[in-house]
Amino acid sequence: MGDLEFKSAVETTLKVIGGKWKPLILCHLTEGVKRFGELKREMPEITQKMLTQQLRELEKDGIIHRKVYTQVPPKVEYSLTEYGQSIREVLDVMSQWGRRHQKRMREMDSSITK
Template sequence: MQPRRYNCGLDAAIDVIGGRWKSLVLWALHEHPLRFGELKRRVSGISEKMLTESLRELEHDGIVHREAYPEIPPRVEYSLTERGQALNTALLTLGDWGEQNMHHIAERRGVLPAPRH
């Protein structure tokens, strides 16, 4: 089997953040490190299994750092690496576009948009 090749930078970026949850996990970590339970509360609707899987993949890709503290009970925190912070900065523009077009997209797809602030 031949290794996968990326056709462009966008192809590589989408491979890292692909799926429903990874970009939301990144956004939840944008201010400061969080523990697993805090992340689960901030990423509404994600299951423990999907959060665990997303964190493992993001850690493998060098986007998220996992810090386990030698305490009892054990404490683990997740934070963005420098590469993860740069990716989050890039996602800001995409988020702005989504905010500007959310109601149009929701209407076309039959989804309920978040209430406007």
């Protein structure tokens, strides 16, 4: 039973923050409040449509907050919600694993070229 709970919890996590762009968006938002254009500049490969879609999904899941200012031109800011701040722990673990993997790959590459 515990194995099924583990798999189900991982699946739930991936439904909320999985994919190519959501973890990157969240990494940028851990730095603080960002406007749409800032996020787009920091991730030049993401399309405007994809960024909009990913932000909406994260907002729907209560991970980020979207604040709209009624002014001309319109101003919209994105930030992590209090609940969304908890994702930092997951991103930290992903970063640690990524660093270990990068090191391992470099070591494998150097052993092949010897």
